[in-house]
Amino acid sequence: MWIKDYLNILRCPYCRGELLLKDNKLICKKCKKEFDIVDNIPILLRW
Numbered sequence: 001m002w003i004k005d006y007l008n009i010l011r012c013p014y015c016r017g018e019l020l021l022k023d024n025k026l027i028c029k030k031c032k033k034e035f036d037i038v039d040n041i042p043i044l045l046r047w
């Protein structure tokens, strides 16, 4: 899954924390916000 290659450079837009890939979602390790992945594109700017 290509998105794993981007996990190193992707950061939570709210707290700049590292993101974790889980159940086809990205979860911020720091603030625990969840971001959906739609068509392999992480939706980082939606609540």
Ligand SMILES: [Zn+2]
Pocket: 012, 013, 014, 015, 016, 017, 028, 029, 030, 031, 032, 033
């Ligand atoms: Zn965060």
